Amino acid sequence: MKTLVVTVRRSPAPFRIGCFALILLLLWLPIALPLHWLIRDRNLATILTLLILYAEFIWLVRQWGKRVHRQPRILREYGLEFSQRNGRDLLTGLGVGLTSALLLFVVQGFLGWIQWQPVSLGTAQIILEGLFISLALGFAEELLFRGWLLDELQRDYVPIVALWANAVLFAALHLRLWTFPALVLLGVALVWAKRSRPEWTLGKRRERLGLPMGLHAGLVWGNYIVEVGKLIQYTNRVPAWVTGLDRNPLAGVMGVLFLGALAFGMWRYAIAQQNR
Numbered sequence: 001m002k003t004l005v006v007t008v009r010r011s012p013a014p015f016r017i018g019c020f021a022l023i024l025l026l027l028w029l030p031i032a033l034p035l036h037w038l039i040r041d042r043n044l045a046t047i048l049t050l051l052i053l054y055a056e057f058i059w060l061v062r063q064w065g066k067r068v069h070r071q072p073r074i075l076r077e078y079g080l081e082f083s084q085r086n087g088r089d090l091l092t093g094l095g096v097g098l099t100s101a102l103l104l105f106v107v108q109g110f111l112g113w114i115q116w117q118p119v120s121l122g123t124a125q126i127i128l129e130g131l132f133i134s135l136a137l138g139f140a141e142e143l144l145f146r147g148w149l150l151d152e153l154q155r156d157y158v159p160i161v162a163l164w165a166n167a168v169l170f171a172a173l174h175l176r177l178w179t180f181p182a183l184v185l186l187g188v189a190l191v192w193a194k195r196s197r198p199e200w201t202l203g204k205r206r207e208r209l210g211l212p213m214g215l216h217a218g219l220v221w222g223n224y225i226v227e228v229g230k231l232i233q234y235t236n237r238v239p240a241w242v243t244g245l246d247r248n249p250l251a252g253v254m255g256v257l258f259l260g261a262l263a264f265g266m267w268r269y270a271i272a273q274q275n276r
């Protein structure tokens with residue numbers, strides 16, 4: 001067993017990432033498959049299996065840190081900490097993400113590409129539901145992609161290579177061809193968001209996850225409020241590939257432009273923070 005752990009530790013990043021993913025899959029499938037077979041409610045089965053998957057992911061990450069990288073506090077190394085600083089970063093990112101998402105629709109409304117619809121009585125409930133869902137998603141995906149995956153890449157590659165590899169893998173694993181360019185830019189923005197929070201402890205650099213988690217959650221939250229709340233109606237004055245195929249802003253030129261601007265802004269902000 002020791003020899004195997006040493007072999008994994010000394011292996012290149014793609015091999016380590018593949019080993020981790022395979023172990024996680026072997027832990028998850030024996031539980032997930034029976035649940036999908038026993039539970040008739042597909043939504044409930046999906047929610048339960050995803051919760052189990054993420055619980056196993058966190059457990060495996062901790063074991064991975066202790067045994068493979070000899071870092072017993074690996075989650076803190078990833079930037080996950082429960083502190084006032086990280087809390088402020090989370091709220092800042094949430095505000096920036098929400099504003100950016102809503103601004104995309106405001107601009108399209110100004111151009112006459114969408115029409116705003118009356119607010120319904122259930123909008124308040126949708127806002128609260130969206131906040132909970134977006135925070136859960138932001139926490140889960142950022143710990144996975146900007147936590148574990150980025151850490152593995154940065155151990156082997158220079159920062160710029162790790163950044164683009166992380167962004168491309170993030171987009172590819174969502175398995176949606178039309179949203180791939182936008183998701184790559186989102187991945188770039190989220191890596192720069194994390195890199196804008198550097199700190200040094202005992203001569204070692206570490207970055208916090210609060211800002212990318214909040215930014216990711218805010219973007220999801222804004223889109224959730226608008227889409228689920230049915231607050232807009234497309235006027236069809238421009239082709240769907242401009243505003244977003246299948247009503248998905250990430251599958252349109254406007255979404256790509258906005259996320260490109262967000263990625264550029266995060267890059268400039270990160271450089272300014274690092275220079276400070």
